[in-house]
Amino acid sequence: MKMPDKAIVPQPEELDREFYRATVAAGGLCIQHCSHCGTWTHPARYFCPNCSGSEFSFDKVSGRASIYSYTVSHTTAEAAWKDLVPYITLVAELDEGPRIVAAAHGFKPDTVMIGEPVRIFTENRTEDFAFFWAQPAESTTP
């Protein structure tokens, strides 16, 4: 699995960059974790939305998630994705709570189901960006 060539690679700033840098360095999804109350938050925030604490770390999560929502793109204006339609994008709800947007691999447009368990894999692209893949829960390798 590989992020499409020429797909947009962001150059994140502030906490978004810290989040991606931690994820790239760990080789797996790391989510902001409040040092005070333990709340997981994504995207990362300077103050914890639960306790207003400002100390946190980016900690590796289990990668277990379920499909909260999804969409199927039947057309695109982007050259990077033109040959890939119809492509599926998931909103995956991590077991830890936060939701992320991820590209689906191993699903079909007419059978993808809200609630279905998935597993999240990351693909390092730059020092500051990793692409997220969601695969069927039984997947053990990306």
Next chain:
Amino acid sequence: MNAFNLSGKAAIVGIAETDYLRGADQSILQMIISASMGAIRDAGLKPGDVDGIIPPPGFVAWDEIAAHLGVPNVRYTVCSQMGGASATASLLTAAMAIASGVADVVLMTVGWNGYSAIRPRPDARPNKRRFNAAFFETVKNYYAPYGLRSAPWWYSLYLQRYARHYNVPPEAAGAIALACRKHAQLNPKAMMRDRPLTMEEYLASPLIVEPLRKLDCCIETDCAAAVVMTSIERAKDLPHVPVTFLGGAEGHPNRPDELVNRKDVLDLGLDLAAPRAFAMAGVTKEDMDFLQIYDCFTYVALLEIEALGYAERGGAHEFIKDGNIELGGRFPMNTHGGLMSQGHCWGMNHIVEAVRQLRHEGGKAQVTDCELGLVTGYGDLGDGSIAILGRGSR
């Protein structure tokens, strides 16, 4: 603490809109200035009477509007940063400024080249004017890498959950598109006049990004519109019957700058705003004679109908059945054609139409003897706004 009640303190006295075009000869600034001067003249006022300006959330700034119109003494300006919810939210802000005496005559305007910016003519001058919003950081960092680069794609992340979780039939979204298109046939300024639409044609429209078909999306337009508000006392001396601001509110989902981590991704700012606006106005949803609902996408309009209280979450398809939202029905919606079929003017065209209706100048689309109506706004990633307007001073 009870807020000072703004209801009935201010009225819309001037309206104007440009043509709705694909490929305007005028620049954004020219269109905005033209609509603004039109609204001031429609109010029977002069630029020197204006002392408050609320500019669009991007493209053109208040100071160039003031300078080009010749407004010599701006006492108050503020910009409402919520995309398509800005225009309707501005009515609340303007009423506050007027009722408190900070300003006497407030001009609000929105305009853009929503078509030409994306598809410029070969001979067009380069256009550097941009709409900017904080959530673009979210989109850039978390959605765009996945081939979700513009509004239909990122909104689909939650609209598909709405369609699937509540089994919303495509015909329900289609009914929104059809009502707007039907009403556009009565509006000489609508881009989609002379192009009627059937449910069969709607259902045959190609899927863009699920659940959105091409005909679920509003139309790219070059246009501008403007309205002028003043105190109810001053409004009584001006040429048109005042259209009174009876209630209004804005609301924002938590968290406002990101879509998918809300407790329920279907939460709209309008869920929070609508009850406050009805309470301020002292009326109920049943009192409305028409609904001008922000219709960037048909499914968003369905969710707004639910947020207004006309249906439970997931139940709007029952409300919109049997022509209920068409002229002749109980709650005619978007009597000008809306963003779907008149053109995309960021909802300022919905306000202009609400005023036309309440002046009883709605032409062939007039809602007979209407007295009360509402306008909504929806913008960025779910910001909401609402205004309840009434005919004459009350």
